[in-house]
Amino acid sequence: xxxxxxxxxxxxxxxxxxxxxxxxxxxxxxxxxxxxxxxxxxxxxxxxxxxxxxxxxxxxxxxxxxxxxxxxxxxxxxxxxxxxxxxxxxxxxxxxxxxxxxxxxxxxxxxxxxxxxxxxxxxxxxxxxxxxxxxxxxxxxxxxxxxxxxxxxxxxxxxxxxxxxxxxxxxxxxxxxxxxxxxxxxxxxxxxxxxxxxxxxxxxxxxxxxxx
Amino acid sequence: xxxxxxxxxxxxxxxxxxxxxxxxxxxxxxxxxxxxxxxxxxxxxxxxxxxxxxxxxxxxxxxxxxxxxxxxxxxxxxxxxxxxxxxxxxxxxxxxxxxxxxxxxxxxxxxxxxxxxxxxxxxxxxxxxxxxxxxxxxxxxxxxxxxxxxxxxxxxxxxxxxxxxxxxxxxxxxxxxxxxxxxxxxxxxxxxxxxxxxxxxxxxxxxxxxxx
Numbered sequence: 001x002x003x004x005x006x007x008x009x010x011x012x013x014x015x016x017x018x019x020x021x022x023x024x025x026x027x028x029x030x031x032x033x034x035x036x037x038x039x040x041x042x043x044x045x046x047x048x049x050x051x052x053x054x055x056x057x058x059x060x061x062x063x064x065x066x067x068x069x070x071x072x073x074x075x076x077x078x079x080x081x082x083x084x085x086x087x088x089x090x091x092x093x094x095x096x097x098x099x100x101x102x103x104x105x106x107x108x109x110x111x112x113x114x115x116x117x118x119x120x121x122x123x124x125x126x127x128x129x130x131x132x133x134x135x136x137x138x139x140x141x142x143x144x145x146x147x148x149x150x151x152x153x154x155x156x157x158x159x160x161x162x163x164x165x166x167x168x169x170x171x172x173x174x175x176x177x178x179x180x181x182x183x184x185x186x187x188x189x190x191x192x193x194x195x196x197x198x199x200x201x202x203x204x205x206x207x208x209x210x211x212x
Numbered sequence: 213x214x215x216x217x218x219x220x221x222x223x224x225x226x227x228x229x230x231x232x233x234x235x236x237x238x239x240x241x242x243x244x245x246x247x248x249x250x251x252x253x254x255x256x257x258x259x260x261x262x263x264x265x266x267x268x269x270x271x272x273x274x275x276x277x278x279x280x281x282x283x284x285x286x287x288x289x290x291x292x293x294x295x296x297x298x299x300x301x302x303x304x305x306x307x308x309x310x311x312x313x314x315x316x317x318x319x320x321x322x323x324x325x326x327x328x329x330x331x332x333x334x335x336x337x338x339x340x341x342x343x344x345x346x347x348x349x350x351x352x353x354x355x356x357x358x359x360x361x362x363x364x365x366x367x368x369x370x371x372x373x374x375x376x377x378x379x380x381x382x383x384x385x386x387x388x389x390x391x392x393x394x395x396x397x398x399x400x401x402x403x404x405x406x407x408x409x410x411x412x413x414x415x416x417x418x419x420x421x422x423x424x
């Protein structure tokens with residue numbers, strides 16, 4: 001498995017040109033969605049929604065808000081990571097309900113845990129932290145998606161170069177309490193993508209890893 | 213491979229009790245460090261440093277700043293993800309130098325790319341975005357590390373529950389232009405860890421995935 005991971009890490013790159021005619025098979029897409037769902041998050045709160053934009057008309061509407069990068073419309077799949085902009089007691093209780101539903105046990109046994117989440121994220125002094133905190137959690141899921149895709153031979157392009165306000169409007173996210181933080185196009189590279197053939201640029205490991 | 217990923221996603225959990233006597237073998241650790249290094253980042257700028265805390269004395273100093281969670285001292289390996297708090301023209305040029313070193317070609321051919329990074333992250337109006345932007349990049353690497361660990365049968369616990377200022381001081385990060393944003397303990401679970409046996413709690417996929 002070390003070799004398979006190493007190969008996936010070397011094989012993947014931020015794909016610029018996707019083959020508009022190649023679609024990710026349903027069973028592979030199911031595995032990728034599963035990686036998104038199973039990604040861990042702070043407190044387990046999953047303060048996000050993964051918006052998979054299937055409709056070509058909606059993709060076309062997103063395009064001008066993403067500097068017209070063709071990945072938005074050419075890729076087989078396009079995921080917008082939308083983070084919660086606010087967390088309420090209701091959300092925390094919804095999560096607690098879900099824990100009880102999945103694990104059984106008494107709701108009361110989770111009261112300390114519940115209070116910890118309220119104190120960290122719901123009280124007025126904590127609310128300004130929520131958008132940043134929730135955005136970070138999206139990036140764990142993005143990491144899970146990107147590495148899973150590479151292991152499954154699916155190309156991907158993580159994208160921060162878009163106008164979140166434009167995406168939010170097209171996808172009606174603010175009314176649902178979310179805001180777009182990052183996206184990912186997935187599919188299959190075209191041979192003509194020159195970036196596929198360039199060596200990867202990373203700083204030497206001595207600059208990135210520090211042992212103390 | 214879909215099955216191996218699915219298994220890894222189900223097997224992993226935020227490990228609370230690590231076996232203090234079991235160490236990750238060097239070749240496995242090398243694969244995990246490689247996943248950190250190869251994780252993608254915005255513009256490819258890698259605005260982070262991965263601090264691997266080997267010294268038990270330093271781990272002991274971090275402990276009180278992490279609510280005395282035993283993972284800090286018991287795990288085989290402990291990584292602090294430190295994000296750059298500021299980005300200068302010098303950093304951008306250092307990165308451009310590295311691109312030329314790895315890929316060859318003329319420095320001048322990268323001038324548009326260079327200016328794009330300067331405009332997004334270095335100009336005075338952009339500087340306040342840098343800590344949040346750099347922190348998010350750390351979380352992609354965290355995702356790569358967590359999924360790689362699970363695939364390699366290594367337990368892990370991502371940790372946000374610590375005092376960044378305390379960690380920064382112990383690890384002398386501010387003087388180097390970094391700040392701790394998240395950590396990860398890695399090693400092997402103890403059988404006595406009751407969390408290992410609990411079913412995973414995730415919202416139903418209809419709540420997490422939205423197709424439009």
